[in-house]
Amino acid sequence: MKLAGLKSVENAHEESVWAVTWIPATETRGALLLTGSLDETVKLWRSDELVLQGTNTGHCLGVVSVAAHPSGVIAASASLDSSIRVFDVDTNATIATLEAIPSEVWKMQFDPKGTILAVAGGGSASIKLWDTATWQLIDTLSVPRPESSKPSDKSGSGKFVLSVAWSPDGKRLACGSMDGTISVFDVARAKFLHHLDGHYMPVRSLVYSPIDPRVLYSASDDAHVHMYDAEGKSLIGAMSGHSSWVLSMDVSPDGGALATGSSDRTVRLWDLGMRAAVQTMSNHTDQVWGVAFRPPGGAGVRAGRLASVSDDKSISLYDYS
Amino acid sequence: MACVYFHVQHSEEEVRVALDQLPLDANDILDILKAEQASLDIWLVIAREYFKQGKIQQFLLILKEGSSSDIDEYYSDVRYDRIAILNALGAYYSYLGKIETKQREKEDHFILATQYYNKASRIDMHEPSTWVGKGQLLLAKGDLEQASAAFKIVLDGDRDNVPAILGQACVQFNRGRYSESLELYKRALQVHPSCPGAVRLGIGHCRFKLGQLEKARQAFQRVLQLDPENVEALVALGMMDLQTNEADGIRKGMEKMQMAFEIYPYCAMALNHLANHFFFTGQHFLVEQLTETALAVSDHGLMKSHSYYNLARSYHSKGDYEKAGLYYMASVKESSRPHDFVLPYYGLGQVQLKLGDFKGSLSNFEKVLEVYPENCESLKVVGHIYVQLGQTEKALEVLRKATRIDPRDSQAFIELGELLISSDAGGALDAFKTARGLLKKSGEEAPIELLNNIGVLNFERGEFELAEQTFKAALGDGVWFLIMNDKRSSSVVDSEESSRRYCDMKLFQRLEDEGISVDLHWDKVTTLFNYARLLEQSHDAEKASILYRLILFKYPEYQDAYLRLAAIAKDRNNILLSIELIGDALKVNDKSPDALSMLGALELKNDDWVKAKETFRAAKEATDGKDSYASLSLGNWNYFAALRSEKRGAKLEATHLEKAKELYTKVLVQHPSNLYAANGAAVVLAEKGQFDVAKDIFTQVQEAASGSIFVQMPDVWINLAHVYFAQGQFALAVKMYQNCLRKFYYNTDTQVLLYLARTHYEAEQWQDCKKTLLRAIHLAPSNYTLRFDAGVAMQKFSTSTLQKAKRTADEVRSTVAELTNAVRVFTQLSKASNHHIHGFDEKKIATHVQYCQHLLEAAKVHCEAAEREEQQNRQRLEVARQVTLAEEARRKAEEQRKYQLERRKQEDEIKQVRQQEEHFERVKEQWKNSTPASKRKDRSHGEDEEGGHSENRRRKGGKRRKREKKVQYEIDDADNYEEEFEADDANTINNHEEDTNQMNDGDENTQDVLAAAGLEDSDLEDDMDEPSSTINQRRRGHWYESDEDEPSDKKLNSGTNTENVPEPESDGEFRDEMEAPDKDADEEDED
Known part of the structure; x- marks a missing residue:
């Protein structure tokens, strides 16, 4: 279990790169890397050489998140002005522009089947669900406010929803908020199930284990990564090692490793079996806002890849083996 | 049977006195002696006989009678014998004086002796034996110079006078001139080979002192041959055997001592050595018996000193320090000069150290050092005492000396290191490392304290890996590593309970249930704590928390572990848990200033201002105001209070500031090097507008703070930046x-x-x-104020662009885009304000939206104008381009024409040439010379090619020229464009001015609105928490002049103010200061 640097693109964007995801391979092409930046552009890169495939404009303010449909045909990018642009990956044609003012847009993810796009709705304290066929808002999953709100809660930041994650079976949706609580929803019944406690600082990244739909990982500004049994409502483990906020996180497709990116400028690889950090990459010179493992599939591509993006405007690609 | 005969007076008869049958009553004999007028030498013989038999009374009676005035008269011509009697008396009293222990009687005896000798001298002042006697007397009195003079007088008269030689030898011996003494003893032996063994004893002693041990031994053995019962020789030989320091020698030595003891049980020297022996064999009862006897029989100071020393040592080893101290003291008194016998000083020093009398102890060890300046043990002890007395400099000096003298003494290095910790961490680390190396070399195990200290020092230098290795070595194997690397440690906890995971002890209970013993020896607690601190520093808070909990599981009184757990919880923003943990710590000690201070900081974080103040006060009281942290916190409290109170009055603000300043200054007086206090004081200064002074202080603090890994003072950087800001830099x-x-x-x-x-x-x-x-x-993301500010920034950007005298259509377009964004941002904010309270007035946002939209409309006009202009420009450009194109076409045509002309001309020329050639050829053929025709053909071909080339080149040149021309045209066009643009611009500027007027109207409205909302007032006084109120006013004045978007500017101010709650100074300072006390705690632990 290790990472080996393959390629870095300095000044991949004109400004900080804030979002990254892989667009799965289609029959006609391999997987592509999708990045979004403060410079208001979204760029497509061909792996492994990280050749720039296309630059999408059209966003105002910075691009805060990107998401790819499991089919690899369409993708979505969202910016600080709270709008989402859904576009055709290969033609860059705009398919839809989604807005649910005053709900902002933070992290977003397509469900495993590709029928719903879940969007973390910021101050609206909810997850917005968009139908990917009609691009209509189909539901809003609201995070209930705790009955006795803590005195330390600053108004407005209470249940500000930042991050969202689908379970691999598509039945559950989890979201993380500014105050550190994680909420779990039953999607089919559109019902809030319970909170997961343990963090007291913003949870900026959530991801389910691809091999166990009960296991949820969370990354928080408290520099910790927690490991929850999201069904059993219990904390299985906590991993510390970053010296500052953990901004981003992704699980390897085999479910055995976790990659985290932090404002301490490092990317760490964690062995989930040992629950310990096995490697620290320090090639970035500023906050690492995104890490993403390449999904398996495509024309005979077996090798594991991890991409990371950073405030230093660069993209890095690693071999994961 | 020895007899004396003497003549009966006036007859031929003789009296026979059997010497062993002397009558008990000496008067009987006296009567006979007097009656028979026996010669005086008989008197002397009889007296001596009495003396030998121990009948001192009779001896004295006879001699006194023999020296009475009657006898003087009667025997007035028998000078020698009278002198002999007097001298005998003198010698006797000398001896009495010598052995007398009481000073007064001693004096009396000596006076008597002196009188007898003086009397003898009066009879004949040249009598050598008198001089010898006098010499002995002086020797006994310790007056070496005069004794020597006396003996010299004798020896001047008769250089072979044995008693005088021996006397002089004794003098020299006592003067320490052993070789001279030895020479004298040898002479005595030469002169009088059959003299008693005592002479050889002298030789032995001299040789011994001179270090000629073998010869000394021979001398003593000779004495024993002559007199097998000579105790002194036995003792001397025994001592020499003992000094060989070999088991065999010691045994032999002790045998000899025992023999001596059996022969004569009152020899103090033998007694002391025996006592010494029994001390080492641990038979303390015998030691006491022997030494008490020795003390009783000896009057010799040094000897007694030894005896007392033995006694003291015995008590010392039994742990009876009081008695030991007394006897050591007695021993010291007896010897009175440390050079003679230094050991009791050492012992006394030890006992006093034990009893806490540092000064006394110090003076005793210093005496030891006078004698043995390089004694490492004493140096170390002296160093230790200096440390106890707080005289660090001296202690350092002494310990450095100790390590220099014996660079293999690990203990000295450890002591030195411990001393250096506070002053010179690098030196301390070096010392500890040396000690560790020495211990390793000698195969000893390094003590855990040493490893701990090395670890901590490495830790403080930021060498975390080294520190970790050392801590691990110090801890060895134990349950901690098992727990840390065990998955069970991060046990499954219900997520609701997970918030309390830092006080969870179930893990250890479960381990015990599983039969794994959770042991933690007390001497490892400190190291374990430090190791946990290290883990924390390397951001492994989880493992650290397990170790802290392990410590608390075994030692619930270990307050620091609670504090660290609380700090971890606090770092993770789990304030409630943190407060709970502090509560546990306070249960251990409710006066702990560290815990109270941290609690105060937490309460402040929890927005519990009044409580926080109370807690800080309590902390301050708990330390009698000595703990600067609490004072500083109160200072900060006052400072924040000055700036933040909602209903602020200038008076209240001034009072708070004054109070803050007072507190900071107080801390500075106590600790002139307290960075935080200096920082605070500078903040207050800056708040009062004294920027230059404040800047100086900040700069100094910044420099000082960038030295240590434990001092993290971002505040001072921020403050410095604030000052630059306030000064417009x-x-x-x-x-x-x-x-x-x-x-x-x-x-x-x-x-x-x-x-x-x-x-x-x-x-x-x-x-x-x-x-x-x-x-x-x-x-x-949840800070909506930032969005508001971003909107304001975009708005401001747009206005400033529109104000610009010159701008392109692109600029205007981007302005429009920016304005659209601003409108979006404000609109979203106003919509979001329905959902939650984010601190601003809806009306205010509405005003901004209005304003921006208004601006947008205005901008659209601009934009249209600009676009129109651009359109026109484009058209003009198009026309110009067409003109150019036409021109070009024309020129091209012209060129084409020229070219063709040229070409034609060339062709003509070629034709001519060819014709000429042809003609030439024809002529040549006619000539029919030897040159082959083919060659010539070639050449002509080549010439053709050449011609083609040159043509090509020419053509290219033409092209280039053309292109240059084109460029020129373009530039001209651009110039035209700009000129026209500028001409048109006049209009736009006019327009713009109208716009601004309109905007000003809008401004007034906004301000009214603000005033209505009661916000304006606060804005005027509020500034961001940078100390720049005056500057702000200055700048504000400037803005009034520009009279442009005043509201936006103010909004940024007010906006930031609403988000002003976590002041950077507060946050940073508390965090940092919390580390400082912890570090102190660590250091205490090291000790």
Whole structure:
């Protein structure tokens, strides 16, 4: 279990790169890397050489998140002005522009089947669900406010929803908020199930284990990564090692490793079996806002890849083996 | 049977006196002696006989009678014998004086002796035996010079006078001139070979002193041959045997001592040595018996000193320090000069140290050092005492000397290291490392304290890996590593309970249930704690927390572990748990200033101002105001109170500031090097507008703070930046903020980003300002104020662009885009305000939306105008282009024509040439010479080619020329364009001025609205928490002049103020200061 640097693109964007995801391979092409930046552009890169495939404009303010449909045909990018642009990956044609003012847009993810796009709705304290066929808002999953709100809660930041994650079976949706609580929803019944406690600082990244739909990982500004049994409502483990906020996180497709990116400028690889950090990459010179493992599939591509993006405007690609 | 005969007076008869049958009553004999007028030498013989038999009374009676005035008269011509009698008496009293222990009687005896000798001298002042006697007397009195003079007188008369030689030898011996003494003894033996063994004893002693041990031994053995019962020789030989320091020698020595003891049980020397022996064999009862006897029989100071020393040592080893001290003291008194016998000083020093009498102990050890200046043990002890007395400098000096003298003494290095910890960490580390190396070399195990100290020092130097290795070595194997590397440690906890995971002890109970013993020996607790601190420092808070909990599981009184757990919880923003843990710590000791201080900081974080103040007060009282942290916290409290009170009055503010300043100054007086206090004081100064002084202080603090890994003072960087900002040095301020963000916050602190944005704003770097704010939003998404500020920045950017005298259509277009964004931002904010309270007035936002929309409309006009203009320009350009094209076409045609002309001309020329050639050829053929025709053909071909080339070249040249021309045209066009643009611009500017007027109207409205909302007032006094109120006013004045978007500017101010709650100074300072006490705690632990 290790990472080996393959390629870095300095000044991949004109400004900080804030979002990254892989667009799965289609029959006609391999997987592509999708990045979004403060410079208001979204760029497509061909792996492994990280050749720039296309630059999408059209966003105002910075691009805060990107998401790819499991089919690899369409993708979505969202910016600080709270709008989402859904576009055709290969033609860059705009398919839809989604807005649910005053709900902002933070992290977003397509469900495993590709029928719903879940969007973390910021101050609206909810997850917005968009139908990917009609691009209509189909539901809003609201995070209930705790009955006795803590005195330390600053108004407005209470249940500000930042991050969202689908379970691999598509039945559950989890979201993380500014105050550190994680909420779990039953999607089919559109019902809030319970909170997961343990963090007291913003949870900026959530991801389910691809091999166990009960296991949820969370990354928080408290520099910790927690490991929850999201069904059993219990904390299985906590991993510390970053010296500052953990901004981003992704699980390897085999479910055995976790990659985290932090404002301490490092990317760490964690062995989930040992629950310990096995490697620290320090090639970035500023906050690492995104890490993403390449999904398996495509024309005979077996090798594991991890991409990371950073405030230093660069993209890095690693071999994961 | 020895007899004396003497003549009966006036007859031939003789009296026979059997010497062993002397009558008990000496008067009987006296009567006979007197009656028979026996010669005086008979008197002497009889007296001597009495003396030998121990009948001192009779001896004295006879001699006194023999020296009475009657006898003097009667025997007035028998000078020698009279002298002999007097001398005998003198010698006797000399001896009495010598052995007498009481000073007074001693004097009396000596006086008597002196009188007898003087009397003898009066009879014949040249009598050598008198002089010898006098010499002996002086010797006994210790008057070596005069004794020597007396003996010299004798020897001057008769250089072979044996008693005088022996006397002189004794003098020399006592003077320490052993070789001279030896020579004299040898002479005595030469002169009188059959003299008693005592002479050889002298030789033995001299040789011994001279270090000629073998010869000394021979001498003593000869004495024993002559007199097998000579105790002194036995003792001397025994001593020499003992000094061989070999088991065999010691045994032999002890045998000899025992023999001596059996022969004569009152020899103090033998007694002392025996006592010494029994001390080492542990038979303390015998030691006491022997030494008491020795003390009783000896009057010799040094000897007694030895005896007391033995006694003291015996008590010392039994742990009876009081008695031991008394006897050591007695021993010291007896010897009185440390050079003679230094051991009791050492012992006394030890006992006094044990009893806590540092000064006394110190003086005794110093005496030892006078004798043995290089005695490492004493040096170490002296160093230790200096440490106890707080005289660090002296202690250092002494210990350094000790390590220099014996570079293999690990203990000395350890002591030196411990001493250096507080002053010179590097030196301390070196010392400890040396000690560790020495211990390793000698195969000893390094004590855990040593390893702990090495670990801590490495830790403090930031060498975490070395520190970790050392701590691990110190801890050895144990349950801690099992727990840390065990998955069970991160046990499954219900997520609701997970918030309390830092006080969870179930883990250890479960381990015990599983039969794994959870042991933690007390001497490892400190190291374990330090190891946990190290883990914490390397950001492995989880493992650290397990170790802290392990410590608490076994030692629930270990307060520091609670505090660290609380600190971890606090770092993770779990305030309630943190407060709970502090509560546990306070249960251990409710007066602990560290715990109280931390509690205060937590309460402040929890917005519990009144409680926090109370807690800080309690902390201050708990330390009698000596703990600067509590005072500082109170100072900060007052400072914040001055700036933040909602209903602020100038008076209240001034009082709080004054109070803050007072507290900071107080701390500074106590601890002149307290960075935080200096920082605080400078903040107050800056608050009062004394920027230059404040800047100086900040700069100094910044320099001082960048030395240690434990001192993290981002505040001072921020403050310095604030000062630059307030003084209008924006570039410097930006740099300072950026450095601070990068150095201390991993660029994550939105508050500092906000300061940075504001500086950009003031410097009119709108895009930088906007980008900075966007970054801040990205970091703190729920902070709507930042969005508001971003909107304001965009609005301001737009207005300033529109105000510009010159701008392109692109600029105007981007302005429009920016305005659209601003409108979006404000609209979203106003919509969001329905959902939650984010602190601003809806009306205010509405005003902004209005304003921006208004501006947008205006901009659209601009934009249209600009676009129209651009259109016109484009058209004009098009026309110009067409003109150019036409021109070009014309020129091309012309050129073409020229070219063709040329070509034709060339062709003509070629034709001519060819014709000529042909003609020439024809002529040649006619000539029919030897040159082959083919060759010539070639050449002509080549010439053809050449011609083609040159043509090509020419053509190319033409092209180039053409292109240059084209470029020129384009430039001309551009010039035209600009001229026209400028001409048109006049209109736009006019338009714009109208716009601004309109905008001003809008401004007034806004201000009214603000005033209505009661916000304006606070705005005027509020500034961001940078100390720049006066500057602000100055700048504000400037803005009034420009009379442009005053509201936006103010909004940025007010906006930031609403988000002002976590003041950077507060936050940083508490965090940092909390580390400081912990570090202190660590250091205490090391001891």
